[in-house]
Amino acid sequence: MTRLSVNINKIATLRNSRGGNNPDLVQVAKDCERFGAQGITVHPRPDERHIRYADVYDLKKIVTTEFNIEGNCQEQKFIDLVLDVKPEQVTLVPDAEGQLTSNHGWDTIEYRNYLTDMISTFKKAGIRVSIFVDPDLKMVEGAAHTGTDRIELYTEGYASHFHQGKELALAPYLQSAQLAQQLGLGLNAGHDLDLHNLKYFSDNIPGLLEVSIGHALVCDALYYGLENTVQMYLRQLTNG
Numbered sequence: 001m002t003r004l005s006v007n008i009n010k011i012a013t014l015r016n017s018r019g020g021n022n023p024d025l026v027q028v029a030k031d032c033e034r035f036g037a038q039g040i041t042v043h044p045r046p047d048e049r050h051i052r053y054a055d056v057y058d059l060k061k062i063v064t065t066e067f068n069i070e071g072n073c074q075e076q077k078f079i080d081l082v083l084d085v086k087p088e089q090v091t092l093v094p095d096a097e098g099q100l101t102s103n104h105g106w107d108t109i110e111y112r113n114y115l116t117d118m119i120s121t122f123k124k125a126g127i128r129v130s131i132f133v134d135p136d137l138k139m140v141e142g143a144a145h146t147g148t149d150r151i152e153l154y155t156e157g158y159a160s161h162f163h164q165g166k167e168l169a170l171a172p173y174l175q176s177a178q179l180a181q182q183l184g185l186g187l188n189a190g191h192d193l194d195l196h197n198l199k200y201f202s203d204n205i206p207g208l209l210e211v212s213i214g215h216a217l218v219c220d221a222l223y224y225g226l227e228n229t230v231q232m233y234l235r236q237l238t239n240g
């Protein structure tokens with residue numbers, strides 16, 4: 001079954017908006033795991049708009065499932081943080097400064113040598129590496145030359161076209177997943193997955209090991225409660 005890693009960035013957004021510690025990010029992470037989440041994902045950005053570097057150290061002490069740290073390894077501070085914390089997984093995302101959110105995957109051809117070196121650094125530290133990739137067969141093939149353990153397919157394109165036609169929206173992701181399997185790449189996915197589009201994706205993408213979901217899940221929790229919401233998402237990932 002595909003694992004659910006809950007991204008708690010937006011819990012930190014709410015906490016930071018008032019300057020205190022409510023909601024308590026560490027407690028929310030513990031509760032998400034208690035509710036059934038099989039991983040916790042955070043994305044510390046250079047401006048610390050939501051997840052702070054200090055949060056990552058606090059979370060490392062309590063996460064008992066899988067800890068996934070996302071970020072841009074072109075920032076030395078990010079590299080140092082990940083090597084110090086040693087999460088189960090690091091997901092390398094090519095975000096530029098000041099982006100509203102992540103909106104593209106790596107050019108695995110242009111950055112082949114750079115990514116190969118960075119991936120080797122993290123793997124030598126015993127950290128599984130996933131790299132954020134668009135559903136582009138050339139980029140998937142390029143990823144296989146970098147030594148990465150996994151790719152994470154950037155699913156905004158799927159989500160934004162889902163309601164116009166789910167088969168067409170899924171097509172590039174299905175082709176990318178099939179190629180990833182042929183190349184021996186592990187497969188993760190994330191960005192804009194939600195209660196409407198998740199089941200079709202996970203039912204039809206072969207070899208999907210993990211989805212990381214945050215924004216929609218936190219929004220849904222405002223209406224359904226966090227425990228109920230985590231379990232609603234988990235039910236989307238059970239086949240049948």
Ligand SMILES: CC(=O)[C@@H](O)[C@H](O)COP(=O)(O)O
Pocket residue numbers: 007009010042043070093100101102132190191212214
């Ligand atoms: C890489 C990705 O698609 C998301 O995990 C990203 O972490 C979202 O970042 P924000 O929560 O800052 O929008």
Ligand SMILES: NCC(=O)COP(=O)(O)O
Pocket residue numbers: 007041070152189190191192193212213214215216217
């Ligand atoms: N890698 C995707 C992620 O962690 C969460 O993305 P989103 O669900 O907040 O869009």
